[in-house]
Amino acid sequence: MDRREFLKTAALSGLSLAVLGCTKAPSDSSAIVPSTTPVAPPGAPNFDLTVVQGTDPEGLLNRGFKAIGGIDNYVRKNATVVIKPNFSVPRTPEEAATTNTAMVAALVKMCLGAGAKEVKVVDQPLNSSSPVLCLERTGIKSAVEAVGGKVITYNGVKDYFRPVTHNGKILKNFDFSNDVLDADLFINFPILKHHGGAKLTLGMKNLMGLIWDRRFFHTSDLHQCIADLAAFKKPHLTIMDAIRGITANGPTGPGPIREYGQIVLGTDQVAIDAYAASLFGMRPEEVGYIRIAGEMGLGQIQWEKLRIQKV
Amino acid sequence: MKLSTFRYWRTFVPACMLVATIFLVVRQTYPLPPESQLLLWYSRLDPLLLLSFLRWEGQFPTWGMLPLATIIITVLVGRIFCGWLCPVGGLLTLQHSMKVSVQQQSNSRNNLGNWTKHLYPYRYPWLLFLLVLMMFGSGWVMYLSPFHLLTEEVSRVLQLKIPWILLLIIALGMMTFPRFWCVFICPSGLILSLLSRLRMFVVKAPKDCRFCGRCQQVCPTGAASPKTSIASSDCLLCGRCSQQCPASSVAVTWRFQDKKKPMGTGTFFTRGEMIRMGSALALAIATLPSLLRPAQANPLRPPGALEEDEFLARCSRCGRCIKACPSQCLTGMPFSSGPALFLTPVIIPREARCELTQDCQKVCPTGAISHLPIEKALIGLATIDHSRCIGWAEGKLCLICQEQCPQQAINADSQDRPSVITDNCVGCGACENGCPVEGPAIVIQPQPWRRRP
Numbered sequence: 001m002d003r004r005e006f007l008k009t010a011a012l013s014g015l016s017l018a019v020l021g022c023t024k025a026p027s028d029s030s031a032i033v034p035s036t037t038p039v040a041p042p043g044a045p046n047f048d049l050t051v052v053q054g055t056d057p058e059g060l061l062n063r064g065f066k067a068i069g070g071i072d073n074y075v076r077k078n079a080t081v082v083i084k085p086n087f088s089v090p091r092t093p094e095e096a097a098t099t100n101t102a103m104v105a106a107l108v109k110m111c112l113g114a115g116a117k118e119v120k121v122v123d124q125p126l127n128s129s130s131p132v133l134c135l136e137r138t139g140i141k142s143a144v145e146a147v148g149g150k151v152i153t154y155n156g157v158k159d160y161f162r163p164v165t166h167n168g169k170i171l172k173n174f175d176f177s178n179d180v181l182d183a184d185l186f187i188n189f190p191i192l193k194h195h196g197g198a199k200l201t202l203g204m205k206n207l208m209g210l211i212w213d214r215r216f217f218h219t220s221d222l223h224q225c226i227a228d229l230a231a232f233k234k235p236h237l238t239i240m241d242a243i244r245g246i247t248a249n250g251p252t253g254p255g256p257i258r259e260y261g262q263i264v265l266g267t268d269q270v271a272i273d274a275y276a277a278s279l280f281g282m283r284p285e286e287v288g289y290i291r292i293a294g295e296m297g298l299g300q301i302q303w304e305k306l307r308i309q310k311v
Numbered sequence: 312m313k314l315s316t317f318r319y320w321r322t323f324v325p326a327c328m329l330v331a332t333i334f335l336v337v338r339q340t341y342p343l344p345p346e347s348q349l350l351l352w353y354s355r356l357d358p359l360l361l362l363s364f365l366r367w368e369g370q371f372p373t374w375g376m377l378p379l380a381t382i383i384i385t386v387l388v389g390r391i392f393c394g395w396l397c398p399v400g401g402l403l404t405l406q407h408s409m410k411v412s413v414q415q416q417s418n419s420r421n422n423l424g425n426w427t428k429h430l431y432p433y434r435y436p437w438l439l440f441l442l443v444l445m446m447f448g449s450g451w452v453m454y455l456s457p458f459h460l461l462t463e464e465v466s467r468v469l470q471l472k473i474p475w476i477l478l479l480i481i482a483l484g485m486m487t488f489p490r491f492w493c494v495f496i497c498p499s500g501l502i503l504s505l506l507s508r509l510r511m512f513v514v515k516a517p518k519d520c521r522f523c524g525r526c527q528q529v530c531p532t533g534a535a536s537p538k539t540s541i542a543s544s545d546c547l548l549c550g551r552c553s554q555q556c557p558a559s560s561v562a563v564t565w566r567f568q569d570k571k572k573p574m575g576t577g578t579f580f581t582r583g584e585m586i587r588m589g590s591a592l593a594l595a596i597a598t599l600p601s602l603l604r605p606a607q608a609n610p611l612r613p614p615g616a617l618e619e620d621e622f623l624a625r626c627s628r629c630g631r632c633i634k635a636c637p638s639q640c641l642t643g644m645p646f647s648s649g650p651a652l653f654l655t656p657v658i659i660p661r662e663a664r665c666e667l668t669q670d671c672q673k674v675c676p677t678g679a680i681s682h683l684p685i686e687k688a689l690i691g692l693a694t695i696d697h698s699r700c701i702g703w704a705e706g707k708l709c710l711i712c713q714e715q716c717p718q719q720a721i722n723a724d725s726q727d728r729p730s731v732i733t734d735n736c737v738g739c740g741a742c743e744n745g746c747p748v749e750g751p752a753i754v755i756q757p758q759p760w761r762r763r764p
Contacts, residue, residue, distance in 0.1 A: 090666065090717075126715060127741065129663035130638035136342055196723060197710035215747035218709040219701060249719050288708075 047309040048300050049266035049275055055243055055259075057103035061110060064239070064265045067311045074237055075114035079184035082177075083107060083149075084235075086191045086206050087140045088125045089252045090133040096244045097253035098138045099191045103241060103263075105140075107189065108149035120179050124154035124209040126251065131155045152179065154209070161212040168228025170220050175212035180233060188235035188269065192242040192260065192276045194250030198222060199287050200280055201251055202273040203238045204230040223288030230269060230289070231298050238272050240264040242279060270299025271306055278303055317550045322408045325394070329401030332458070336465040341637030343670050350631070354458035354676040356381050356392065358506075359445075359499045363453060363677060366446055367625055382506060388563070389507040389514075393493055393500050394547025399457035399480065400493060404549070406481055407489040407531050427487045427533075430495055432583065436591035438501040443595035445498075448620060449602035449651075453627035453677060456499040463630040463654065489531040494545050507544040514542040514552070517559040526552035526561060535561075602651050609757040611658040613641060613671040614688035614737060615680045616761055626679035628654040632671035638663045640740065641671065656680075658690060660740025660755050665690060667717060667739055687763050691738030691755035693720065693731045700752035702728045712742035712753050729753070 052064040065071040075081060085099035093101045108119045121144050125134040131153035135141040141151045154160045154177065161175035180186050190206035197218075198205055204226050208214055210233075217225040242260040249255030260279055266272050270293045274284035284301045285291040294301030335350040352374070354360065361378035365371070381392045393400050445452035453459055464474035483491040493500040516526070516537070526535035534546040542552070553561040604620050613632055616622050633641045633656050640663035643654040658665055672680050693712075697703040702710065702723075712729050713721035720735035721742060731753075742753045 126745075127638070127664065127666065127717075129640060129744070130341075130666050132341065133637055133666055133668070196713040196721075197708060197727070215711070215745075218711050219707065219747045222708050251714055252717050252719075 046307070047266070048268050048271040048307045049264050050309045050311060051262050051264050051275075052311045053262045055261055057100050057243070058106040060243070060263045061103060061106050061239075063311050064263055065110070067309060068265055071110050071114045074185055074187075075111050075116050076184060077115040078117040079115070080182065081111045081116045081119045081185045081187065082179045082183035083111075083119065083121045083187045083189050084180070084206060084209060085121060085123060085140070085189040085241075086193075086201070086209070087123050087134050087138045088209060090125070090127065090130075090137045091253050092137050093139060095246070095254045096257045097191070097193060097246050097251065097255070098134075098140075099189050099241045100243055101139050101143050103243075104189060105143040105147050105149070107187070107239070108144050109147040111185075112148050116185075119149040120152055120183075121149055122152045122154065122177065122179055122210075124214075128155045154212075158212060164232070166228065166232045168225075168231060170224050171228035171232070174216070176233065177210040180210055185237070186233070186235050188238045190238070190240055191245050192240055192280060193245035193253075194248050194255060194280075196250060198226070198289065200277055200282065202276050202287075202290075203235070203240060203269045204273055204289055204293060207233070207235075223292055226289035227292040227296055227298065230293055231296060234298075235269055236267070238264075238266060238269040240272050240276050242276060247280070268299040270294060270301055274299075274301040274303065275306060275308070318554055321394070321549045321551070322404055325397070325401035325404040327401070328396055329398045329405065332398035332401075332461055333465050336462050336631075336634065337469065339462075339466075339631050339634040339674055341635060341668065341670060343635060343673060347635070347674065350458075350462070351674065351676055352377070356396065357456050357458055357499050358382055358502050359453060359456045360676065362442075362502075363445065363625060367621060368678065381503070385503045385506045386509050386511070388512045389510045389542075389544065389546050389548060390500070390503050391548050393490075393497075393503060394549045397457050397493075397500075398461050399497070400490070400547070402461075402477070403480070403484050403489050403493065403531070406484055410485070410489070427491065427495070432587060434495060434501060435505070435584075436587040437495070438498060438505070439588055440591040440595045440598075441498045441501075443592060444599060444602060445624075447595075447599055447603075448624035449599065450624055450626040450628060450655075450677070450679065451602055451650075452498055453625075454629070454654075455497060456627075457497065458676065459627035459629035462634075463628060466630045466634045469634075488533055490533075490545075490547070493547075494532050504544045507546070510544075512563050512565060514546050514548065514561055515564045516540040516561055517556065519558045521558055523557060525555040525557065529555050601649075605649055605651055608652060609759065610644065610652065610655075611660070611691050611738065611740070611755060611757055612761060613656055613658065613680050614665060614667060614669065614685060614690050614739075615672045615683035616690075617679060617681060618760055622679050623651060623655065625677045626655050627677050629676060630654065630656075631674040631676065632656050632680060635670040635674045636665075637668050637670060638666045640665045658740060658755075660743035661751065662744075664715075664741040664744040665737075665739040667737065683762060685737060688737055689758050689761050689763055690740070691757045692733055693736050693738065693742050693753050694756050695729060695731060696752045696754070699748055699750075700729065701748060709747065711745040711747060715741040715745040717741060 050067045052060050054060050085104045087098045089097050091097040111119045125131040144151050162178050164176045165173050188203050190203045195201040207229050242262050244257050244259045246253045246255035247258045264272050273290050277284045277287050290301055338344050338347045355374045355377040358378045358381055384391055441452045464477040467474045480492045522537040524537045529551040532545040534543040535552045604623050609619055640658050641656040644652045644657050646653050667685050672682050701707040708727045710723055713723055718735045718737055720732045721729045722732050723729055738755045740755050743751045743755050746753050
């Protein structure tokens with residue numbers, strides 16, 4: 001098999017997988033919001049994911065967006081952009097347990113620069129009684145507000161959510177973030193780090209901050225619920241902060257920090273999680289929700305089949 | 312020195328003290344601004360706080376010069392602290408000035424208040440009563456002193472609750488004379504009044520006094536009287552008498568120019584006095600049990616809190632820790648928990664967890680919450696009920712407790728079942744707060760010593 005043939009088969013198998021995925025999703029779904037797979041904008045090269053190496057937050061984003069066709073392809077004029085970073089624990093940026101604060105601010109700035117009407121940065125920190133601590137220690141509030149964005153913590157305010165239905169295996173009726181449901185562009189911006197319960201927290205796990213009742217996930221089946229949720233509302237774009245992250249004592253930390261020196265961008269959140277798990281030193285199938293998401297056909301999890309663009 | 316010079320200052324300065332105190336109480340909030348520490352230092356002017364520290368720590372505190380300065384200045388010129396620096400005094404000064412401006416006359420004494428003269432013999436027995444309670448372990452006495460009381464009441468207003476004690480103080484002032492509280496109730500004021508009897512400089516009527524009694528009418532404490540040429544030990548040096556005096560004016564003079572001793576109120580060692588003192592002592596002994604720790608009571612206290620008996624003895628119920636707590640995990644205990652525990656800070660993990668920021672330690676004026684590094688502090692210890700924990704009983708992958716724990720005190724075994732690493736657990740309550748089981752399967756158990764060896 002030569003290279004051309006390999007690419008052909010790869011593309012074909014990818015396509016067939018995608019088709020398979022589409023047929024699996026029943027059209028009579030009663031979901032209020034249809035779980036449409038975002039279509040890569042025209043002009044974007046056809047890769048599962050793009051890896052940008054380096055450590056300068058703003059430079060990484062600039063190079064990353066250039067490689068995926070420019071930010072203008074994602075941010076439309078007057079769009080409402082919602083970014084979901086991970087600032088769920090009260091740690092400083094140096095402690096590497098939250099999405100790189102400078103990079104979140106840089107992304108907000110880029111979105112506004114591309115003509116976005118409003119950029120909301122949202123999360124629901126784990127310590128439900130004092131999200132203010134997370135805002136303070138990560139510095140995310142001041143950094144984002146300084147560039148004109150808005151930071152919202154969902155803790156304890158049910159008005160931020162509305163009931164939705166979904167035909168997940170376990171997840172049927174739950175309350176989901178209004179901001180994300182109403183957004184023109186939804187960017188998931190997780191950090192790659194250790195997680196005691198789920199082994200790793202990545203893109204799909206990061207979406208748990210967008211639902212009201214997280215306890216249900218733990219009391220039913222955590223991994224299945226995460227995969228169900230990932231199928232409910234797929235981010236238009238996922239950017240994985242893998243500059244540095246804790247490799248133990250997660251999710252709260254502090255813990256030993258490993259430098260990966262890269263960010264990963266793409267529209268296939270499952271592929272990004274699978275890639276990030278490999279980066280961490282695990283096989284993607286070892287992480288329950290990645291394996292299930294792969295089985296559900298939500299994205300490509302096979303390391304060998306990932307089409308990676310390196311910048 | 313003529314006191315009428317202070318005409319405007321005597322309202323302005325105390326009012327500023329009140330406003331500054333209210334501002335500082337409002338600022339006792341996360342993240343603690345640097346100026347929030349000013350309240351701590353300001354509170355240390357109180358000699359009662361020095362007494363409490365001497366009683367419970369047995370040594371002179373590093374900031375001891377501050378209350379000592381108050382004591383020295385009182386021994387020199389009398390209750391200048393009460394008249395010029397005390398924030399509750401500031402409130403009552405404002406009330407007095409408003410009353411004067413509304414009534415268009417400067418009579419501070421209400422006819423309704425005439426009965427108060429019968430209270431003078433009970434002042435020092437009352438002080439004795441309070442001091443006995445304090446020495447034997449009730450922090451409530453400290454609550455009555457201005458800084459603690461005002462902090463608690465201002466926080467109360469900020470929570471849109473009614474500040475009953477402040478209203479009482481104002482009402483008493485309206486019904487009798489403005490500084491009723493300062494003369495009869497405030498323990499710090501009574502101590503200073505006692506010290507003030509020794510003062511070197513006194514406010515004295517002029518030689519050409521016509522006994523018109525205007526000084527008596529305007530005096531906010533009832534210290535001035537035409538019957539005696541020297542103001543009593545309750546004199547605040549506010550100078551209202553001086554302003555009203557039609558003669559050559561009241562002035563501060565060297566006490567020993569005149570052989571008469573300043574007018575005290577009642578003398579010690581008379582039979583009546585001994586009986587009153589004895590009764591006060593008996594009453595204190597009778598009251599004490601209800602103000603001490605109820606048997607078995609051991610609520611979850613802030614990190615660094617002293618062992619319960621001493622905690623109750625030193626906590627002034629000022630509520631600053633509650634105000635400064637970033638997660639609002641501290642709340643004042645309800646009235647139903649009994650007089651001994653009422654208003655003391657408690658953590659109810661199911662409501663909110665302690666974030667271990669130690670801000671409560673930074674704002675506590677009495678030392679009831681000591682400065683203790685988190686690894687030494689022990690709010691309590693988490694214990695898991697295996698029969699109800701869904702990790703143990705149902706084999707589920709839950710581990711919220713581990714996810715929430717900021718101290719890495721929860722270990723998960725190969726089957727994702729949690730267990731507590733007691734050496735790491737501080738008892739912050741994150742696990743109990745997050746546990747998805749109704750009537751949580753992981754609970755913080757209070758520990759008697761509240762600290763690690």
